Amino acid sequence: MRTHLSRLADHRLRRFAVVGVMCAVAMFAGQLVAAAHVSVNPDSAVPGEPATVAFRVPNERDDVSTVRVEVVFPADRPLAVATPKAVSGWTVDVTKTPADEPIDTGHGTATEAVSSIVWTGGEIRPGTYEEFPVRIRMPAEPGTLVFRALQTYSGGEVVRWIDVAGEGQPEPEHPAPVVTVAAPEPAPGVVESTSDTTALVLGGAGLVAGLAALAVVTWGGRRRAPAAQVTQRREKARV
DSSP states (O other): OHHHHHHHHHHHHHHHHHHHHHHHHHHHHEEEEEEEESSSEEHHHHHHHSEEEEEEEEESSSOOEEEEEEEEEEEEEEEEOOEEETTTTEEEEEEEEEEEEEEEESSSSSEEEEEEEEEEEEEEEETTTTEEEEEEEEESOOOEEOOOOEETTTOOOOOEEEOOOOTOOOOSBBBBBBEEEEEOOOHHHHHHHHHHHHHHHHHHHHHHHHHHHHHHHHHHHHHHHHHHHHHHHHHHHOO
């Protein structure tokens, strides 16, 4: 009976182990697919504030290298200030076009908007990725910024990361990098006050427990003292 139960338990453990490994492999594969996309980090920013975002470009091919990266800036929400960081081995070219309306730069207004940034001359080899940081002044109004990226390989192939998923739809095959511009969440003042209250409660409980222990010790000492006196009197009477 015990042997049968042991075999049954071992069988169930092996089955659970296989299922766990399969789930882990599926999750890892999903992460690899997601990591293969051209992405932007961080993908959120504060309205009206400057922020540095990095466009991460992985090489998805095994036999060719990425030799050109172009990021097209949103035309519906024009940005006037975009300063790319120098990346070793790459030459950068910023293109601007006239804006329909003056753009607030934080230090005045600008009449031109950044339309695209192109990096050339470098190489992203198979199995590696490169990051291209850009300092951007975010628009004052909350919303989303869609940056469309074009990745060119040494064999001439161009992969266009320009698709945007609609609400409630799955992620497209070639999603465009998107930055969400939103106001920061308020400071967790309620959590802090709750923590302070908890600390006070715990401190009060500790004080009460200490006083109770002191009372027990004191009361015990008082009860033992008369007993000791009675014992001494009896010994004297015997003598």
